[in-house]
Amino acid sequence: MIRFHRLTKRYGTLTAVDDLTLEVRPGEVYALLGPNGAGKTTALRCLATLLTPTSGSASVFGADAVRDPLEVRRRIGFIAASMGLYERLTARELVAYFGNLQGLEGEQLDARVEELVTLFGIESFADRRCGRLSTGQRQRVSLARALVHDPPALILDEPTLGLDVLSGQTIYDFIVRERARGKCILFSTHQLQEVELLADRVGVLRGGELVAEGTPDDLVARTGAPNLARAFLALVTGPEQGGAA
Amino acid sequence: MSVWWIVFRKELKETIRDRRTLLLMVVVPVLLYPALLVVSEQILLFGQRRLQERASPVAVVGEAPAELLALVDSAQGLRRVTVLGDPEAAVRSDSVTAVAQVGREGAGGSRPVIVLYNGASDRSQLGRRELLRVLDAWRDTLLARRLLARGLPAGFARPLEVVDSSVARPEEVGGYAMGRILPLLLVVITMLGAFYPAIDLAAGEKERGTLETLLTAPVPPGSVVAGKFVTVALIAVVAAGLNLGSMILTFQTGVLEFSRGLGLEVSVSLRAVVLIFLTLIPLAVLFGALFLGMAVRSSSFKEAQNTLTPVYMLVLLPAMLPMFPGIDFSPLFAVVPVAGVSFFFRDLMVGHADFVTGALVLCSTVLYAALALLFAARAFGNEAVLFGAEGDDHGRSGWMDGLRGGERAGKVPDPRAAVFFVAGVAVLFFWFGVTLQVQLGERGLLVAEWLLLFVPALLFVRIGGYDVRRTLSLRSPGTRGAAGALLLVGGAVPVAWLIGWLQTFFLPIPWEILEGLEKLVTAETPGRLAWLLLLLAVTPALCEEVVFRGVLLGGTRRLDTWRVVLLNGIVFGAFHLSFQTAIRFLPTAWLGIVIAWAVLRSRSIWTGALMHLLNNGTIVLLASVPALREMFANPNAPPPLWLLPVAALSLVAGVRVLSSGRLRTDGEPTPEGSEEI
Numbered sequence: 026m027i028r029f030h031r032l033t034k035r036y037g038t039l040t041a042v043d044d045l046t047l048e049v050r051p052g053e054v055y056a057l058l059g060p061n062g063a064g065k066t067t068a069l070r071c072l073a074t075l076l077t078p079t080s081g082s083a084s085v086f087g088a089d090a091v092r093d094p095l096e097v098r099r100r101i102g103f104i105a106a107s108m109g110l111y112e113r114l115t116a117r118e119l120v121a122y123f124g125n126l127q128g129l130e131g132e133q134l135d136a137r138v139e140e141l142v143t144l145f146g147i148e149s150f151a152d153r154r155c156g157r158l159s160t161g162q163r164q165r166v167s168l169a170r171a172l173v174h175d176p177p178a179l180i181l182d183e184p185t186l187g188l189d190v191l192s193g194q195t196i197y198d199f200i201v202r203e204r205a206r207g208k209c210i211l212f213s214t215h216q217l218q219e220v221e222l223l224a225d226r227v228g229v230l231r232g233g234e235l236v237a238e239g240t241p242d243d244l245v246a247r248t249g250a251p252n253l254a255r256a257f258l259a260l261v262t263g264p265e266q267g268g269a270a
Numbered sequence: 271m272s273v274w275w276i277v278f279r280k281e282l283k284e285t286i287r288d289r290r291t292l293l294l295m296v297v298v299p300v301l302l303y304p305a306l307l308v309v310s311e312q313i314l315l316f317g318q319r320r321l322q323e324r325a326s327p328v329a330v331v332g333e334a335p336a337e338l339l340a341l342v343d344s345a346q347g348l349r350r351v352t353v354l355g356d357p358e359a360a361v362r363s364d365s366v367t368a369v370a371q372v373g374r375e376g377a378g379g380s381r382p383v384i385v386l387y388n389g390a391s392d393r394s395q396l397g398r399r400e401l402l403r404v405l406d407a408w409r410d411t412l413l414a415r416r417l418l419a420r421g422l423p424a425g426f427a428r429p430l431e432v433v434d435s436s437v438a439r440p441e442e443v444g445g446y447a448m449g450r451i452l453p454l455l456l457v458v459i460t461m462l463g464a465f466y467p468a469i470d471l472a473a474g475e476k477e478r479g480t481l482e483t484l485l486t487a488p489v490p491p492g493s494v495v496a497g498k499f500v501t502v503a504l505i506a507v508v509a510a511g512l513n514l515g516s517m518i519l520t521f522q523t524g525v526l527e528f529s530r531g532l533g534l535e536v537s538v539s540l541r542a543v544v545l546i547f548l549t550l551i552p553l554a555v556l557f558g559a560l561f562l563g564m565a566v567r568s569s570s571f572k573e574a575q576n577t578l579t580p581v582y583m584l585v586l587l588p589a590m591l592p593m594f595p596g597i598d599f600s601p602l603f604a605v606v607p608v609a610g611v612s613f614f615f616r617d618l619m620v621g622h623a624d625f626v627t628g629a630l631v632l633c634s635t636v637l638y639a640a641l642a643l644l645f646a647a648r649a650f651g652n653e654a655v656l657f658g659a660e661g662d663d664h665g666r667s668g669w670m671d672g673l674r675g676g677e678r679a680g681k682v683p684d685p686r687a688a689v690f691f692v693a694g695v696a697v698l699f700f701w702f703g704v705t706l707q708v709q710l711g712e713r714g715l716l717v718a719e720w721l722l723l724f725v726p727a728l729l730f731v732r733i734g735g736y737d738v739r740r741t742l743s744l745r746s747p748g749t750r751g752a753a754g755a756l757l758l759v760g761g762a763v764p765v766a767w768l769i770g771w772l773q774t775f776f777l778p779i780p781w782e783i784l785e786g787l788e789k790l791v792t793a794e795t796p797g798r799l800a801w802l803l804l805l806l807a808v809t810p811a812l813c814e815e816v817v818f819r820g821v822l823l824g825g826t827r828r829l830d831t832w833r834v835v836l837l838n839g840i841v842f843g844a845f846h847l848s849f850q851t852a853i854r855f856l857p858t859a860w861l862g863i864v865i866a867w868a869v870l871r872s873r874s875i876w877t878g879a880l881m882h883l884l885n886n887g888t889i890v891l892l893a894s895v896p897a898l899r900e901m902f903a904n905p906n907a908p909p910p911l912w913l914l915p916v917a918a919l920s921l922v923a924g925v926r927v928l929s930s931g932r933l934r935t936d937g938e939p940t941p942e943g944s945e946e947i
Contacts, residue, residue, distance in 0.1 A: 126276055126277075
């Protein structure tokens with residue numbers, strides 16, 4: 026279970042995330058939707074222990090991001106478009122390195138790496154250095170990297186940013202497959218099509234605040250808009266509505 | 271397997287795969303430096319040989335006897351030519367290398383000979399040397415003839431037979447020669463070895479976004495630093511070790527002709543090599559940690575390079591100290607970072623390092639290395655440093671960005687730009703200001719203040735596109751600010767006086783300069799008094815304030831208060847240093863600190879101008895009013911006792927007035943981590 030409880034993050038006088046409370050249950054895909062600068066990335070980074078919240082808390086299956094960051098990192102797989110790969114390691118070495126850092130060793134590690142190499146179709150370029158891979162290939166290596174320790178929760182920060190349709194499809198397949206395996210999945214996006222395709226529930230962020238939450242159908246119904254796109258537009262541009270439902 | 275070890279192995283693997291690192295770690299130290307040494311020696315020798323191959327054209331003019339001419343003609347390296355016209359012009363035009371002007375033998379039995387040569391030409395100096403040799407031979411012949419004529423033994427004119435002989439064994443002389451060059455080279459190679467890996471593993475990782483990836487794995491920040499830093503230090507040590515080995519071999523195999531020619535023998539004892547290597551380790555740790563800690567604060571490879579290069583330059587100076595003759599290794603130098611190591615290497619190579627200084631060098635270097643490591647670890651544990659990009663944009667734009675961007679509201683120079691500007695202005699003022707004063711006298715000082723301080727400061731703010739009002743604190747001080755300034759300056763001036771008096775116990779008083787100053791500030795007529803007040807009180811109060819409490823303070827304001835104030839004082843004091851004396855440093859630095867604080871609190875440069883005006887004006891008035899001068903004239907005497915409690919009261923009151931009450935702010939957001947520079 027992923028939980029945010031009244032999480033606030035300020036940079037000086039700028040409040041990036043304001044009093045965010047939400048939960049993602051096992052087997053559920055939750056989409057954090059919002060325009061640029063709404064605080065999606067900041068919220069996810071607080072959960073991933075990359076940032077320290079100013080107040081409030083974030084936790085993954087009971088492990089608190091501030092008090093026990095290393096335990097949180099063992100329980101999550103984090104993927105963001107801004108994350109890079111070590112260019113002078115081969116794809117296989119890279120996945121193995123992160124497996125190693127997650128505590129896998131010896132034969133167990135080798136077996137896991139091979140499993141992921143097959144799962145993500147990396148075989149043909151597994152021994153090529155990451156610096157020489159195409160964007161789509163890098164994306165697959167990133168997924169394998171994040172999944173190497175088989176974490177119960179996955180956090181994806183705009184995972185399809187800059188990807189073509191084919192690579193985007195890899196991500197969708199990945200999310201659907203991992204949901205079926207009972208994982209908590211939280212991803213941020215500003216693409217409505219992804220939300221419609223994948224999300225069980227949606228939270229809409231605006232200026233750091235969660236202004237609406239529910240299933241995609243809920244949101245459409247509540248705003249009285251003809252479709253999700255209009256509903257989203259109404260939520261992030263219209264006058265302030267009542268807080269999260 | 272512990273985490274830092276996993277990180278270390280991976281970093282090492284990646285670093286070794288980087289061609290740049292290999293180049294710096296292996297190729298440069300092992301091949302390049304020895305090769306450079308050999309090649310440069312060959313070029314030198316080649317040049318010398320070429321010079322010697324051709325006989326130098328020389329001329330003999332004046333009353334030259336045939337005997338001398340014959341000697342010159344028979345000398346191997348010389349070719350006698352005749353000079354028509356002015357011999358000096360001939361030497362100057364290089365048509366002849368040296369000319370001997372031989373005079374007539376005088377009454378005392380001595381004949382004057384002047385050898386004309388050109389001290390700025392290698393060819394001419396060689397000709398001169400050969401010519402002098404011939405003249406010596408001729409003198410000996412003449413002397414021998416005279417002695418023979420009087421029946422005296424050859425030793426008569428040589429009462430002393432001096433032979434000097436060095437007690438140093440050839441290997442000691444060799445060590446001495448090597449000890450001059452090698453320490454610097456070793457320090458440089460160690461630094462170079464740490465330089466690129468540190469940037470690559472810190473700023474490079476940030477730039478490529480891999481640091482974020484790494485930190486989503488359960489790795490404690492300490493292990494990340496440890497793994498990275500051991501990699502950097504190891505590469506630095508390996509590079510330095512390889513260089514050490516390769517240099518010793520180069521010297522030993524006798525490839526170098528000059529060492530063979532001098533009979534030098536280069537053999538460094540195994541013990542020395544081991545000790546040198548041991549000392550290299552904390553040095554590499556120091557550089558590795560320092561560079562890592564600095565590089566991680568930069569967001570890109572290029573930025574890190576820009577930040578680290580000045581440090582690199584700065585380290586060269588202490589490393590070069592042992593190269594200068596006459597500087598002895600003392601315990602004081604032993605604890606100076608880098609310098610101690612460099613000296614210790616020299617002594618080890620010469621073969622007389624002593625245990626205590628060696629231990630001192632090792633311990634102090636280990637201490638500095640530990641501090642650097644702490645510094646690096648702090649940076650890696652700080653989210654603002656690691657992901658500080660957000661909300662930090664407006665503070666980061668440099669001076670050059672301003673050149674392109676034009677004025678932006680609220681923009682102030684960043685601390686680096688401000689400090690560089692002030693340093694530049696200080697250099698300008700130092701060189702051209704002195705010239706102006708020499709040529710124009712007092713008016714030169716006036717011109718210098720306005721032209722070299724005031725105008726550049728305005729130009730800097732203008733061209734940099736900074737917000738003029740904010741950068742220069744152009745606000746009214748208000749009654750409170752003015753009152754605080756009056757009280758503060760009333761307290762600060764006597765304290766400056768006290769500091770001035772106290773420091774005479776440590777610093778020599780430059781009496782001549784003080785007298786000159788006193789003469790300068792003493793006015794005899796009212797007209798002169800007015801001029802002096804304009805020159806020495808009003809002008810500095812405006813020109814110097816704009817530079818120090820304007821640009822410098824405006825640019826550094828976002829640092830901690832105590833840093834801003836201290837930096838301002840030190841820079842202001844340093845500005846008043848001169849070649850002759852350091853006596854003005856402490857009192858001016860103190861005044862700079864107080865004024866900077868007052869300007870910071872009141873947010874008005876006029877507070878500073880007022881204080882500066884009052885301080886300088888007081889000095890002129892004190893010196894010019896006879897009754898007062900009697901009381902205060904002697905710089906060697908302490909300030910009158912009654913003044914001190916009054917000053918203390920005034921100071922405390924001033925501080926209270928300025929600290930109480932609401933501080934006006936701009937409502938600007940202060941991004942986290944913006945203190946980190």
